[in-house]
Amino acid sequence: MDEEVVAQARQCMAELGAEGVVAVALGWVDNAGIGRVKAVPLRRLAEAVQDGVGMSPVFDVFLVDDSTTTSRLLGGPGGDLRLFPDLERAVPLAAQPGWAWAPADRYRQDGTPHPACQRQFARRMVDAAEAGGLTFRAAYEVEWVVQRPDGSSPTDGPAYGLHRLTDLSDYLRDVLLALEAQQLTVQQIHPEYAVGQFEVSIAAEDPVGAADSTVLVRQTVRGVSDQHGLRASFAPSVEAGSVGNGAHLHLSPWRGGVNLLAGGDGRHGLGREGEAFLAGVLRELPALLVLGAPGVASYLRLVPSHWAGAYHCWGLENREAALRLIAGPNRAANVEVKCFDGAANPYLAIGGVIAAGLAGIDEGLTLPEEVEGDPAFAAAPPPRLPESLTDALSAYTQSDLLRDRLGETLFEAIRAVRQAEVELFAGKSPQEITAATRWRY
Structure with missing residues (x-):
């Protein structure tokens, strides 16, 4: 040493x-x-x-x-x-x-x-981007549901409601204090849609750092929950038939201090490279679900009209699109990957998105027409993303890009785990799948 x-x-x-x-x-x-x-x-x-x-x-x-x-x-x-x-x-x-x-x-x-080290995979993708002059700012949203040990909710407050904040104000205060004591910069914390659900957003940083931070956030929330006699679940499905926990990835590519998603002459201020990056991610999304929505339970969450990004499309500020472009001042513009959830390995998900976006830049891809409003009610709806892990696994297996970037050892290990989990839950009801995975994440 x-x-x-x-x-x-x-x-x-x-x-x-x-x-x-x-x-x-x-x-x-x-x-x-x-x-x-x-x-x-x-x-x-x-x-x-x-x-x-x-x-x-x-x-x-x-x-x-x-x-x-x-x-x-x-x-x-x-x-x-x-x-x-x-x-x-x-x-x-x-x-x-x-x-x-x-x-x-x-x-x-x-x-x-180790060729299957997920954190080093993410770093390799960052290094590949930096070799071409690109850097990234990234952050994950962290959603979780809190329950008492007996499965009851500690709050009956409505979605996004101040009532819920009142019921659990001491708990949420302690979450904030713990996160900030660990030098994590909290942007906001609020009640979410599902019963007992909350979300916290951390300031953007480099991609590997963003993945590190989301692991740390979840561990901290678990620790604070335990101190308050509660349990926290980050699983994609906590109650079958209800809204689940997303782990939305926010990302922006930069070159020479310029955000490629703002100030350009393309649609909504996109630069040429920014559009190509998004187009690469959009093209690869069916396969990327194996990294970002990796569990059988993920597809209980990934349903239309639940703001989960179930359709293979993009749109400006469209919370039903899988890729939501968030326009704004130079530093604020970013893309949100809506279809990822709390079962994802954050290093695999962010590395895969960067790999797909870089391929889009290399090939000079362009985006299709954007989707406005809920795709489920469009006159000609865009295609759905895979509706099961089996279908996503089929797209992944055919992805030469991900096979090359992940490397054969990691690619095959991921494939084997996904296939085994398909078999593990074959024939199980949504309630059985949810019950088996609720406290694993």
Whole structure:
């Protein structure tokens, strides 16, 4: 370990120790979208930075219920990997006294990157963009439903209602205080549509940082919920037949300090490259659902007229379109991917969107006509996005772009997990699917 890394590790240990930290959770997110963890005592953090922490590659083929499958290139009891914490993101957990959290990258025993590491995939896509002079600002919206342990709601307040804020004002205050104590900049927090549902938005940052932050936000909300005797679910379907939890991705591409989604001479201020980027994402959306709406339960949420983005279309400020263009001043313009949900691995979702958008720029793609209003009631509705994980998996399997960008090892592991989950829930009712996944996310 070089002297600079040694110094960084020692400084980090001293700072965390001064905050009362005794252990550090090293986190990653698997292909089923589940946050997994190994933890070390604070006194061992420098060793973890130097040598990594051992973990099995079988986690790449874990399913949502903790059973496992196998892929053509990964699976089984053999092999070992090393987890290396990213100390730049190490932070004391405000809702879990004595604990800190850091996202981890995964490497092989020989020190080379693990080809199925999702966080490094996202970083590779960012690096590819930067090689062409592009940078991004990104953020995820985080939606969750809070319930008592007996399954009842702690509030009967209406959707978006001040009543709901009153019922849970202490809880939401503590969520805000915990997030801000962890240096996360909260843009807004509010009641959402479903019973007991809330949403928090964090300020935009670089794509890998945005994925890190959404993992941290969810862990913080869980911790605060536990302190208040509540449970938090980020699952795409919490009650079958009701509105589920989205994880909408907001993204804007930039070149030389200029937002490519604003100030251009195209529709709604789009620049040529900005339009091409959106067109690339739109073209790849059916396959991208395997990354952004990855569970069988995701398709209980992805239905028309629920602001879920169920149609394969785009539109200006259209909350029913899968791609919602948000126009505004230079820094505010961005695209919202509406069809993604809380079962997604945020690193896979954001990396896949960047890969698709870069391909659109490379090919000079243009957008089709936009859709205004609810597509379900259009005279000639646009096509639906895949209505089941099986259909999305078919599009994904045929995507040469995602196969190339993800790499064969990660591509095949994702495919195997999705197929196994299709089989896991075959013949199950929406109520059974929801019950099996509600508290997994």
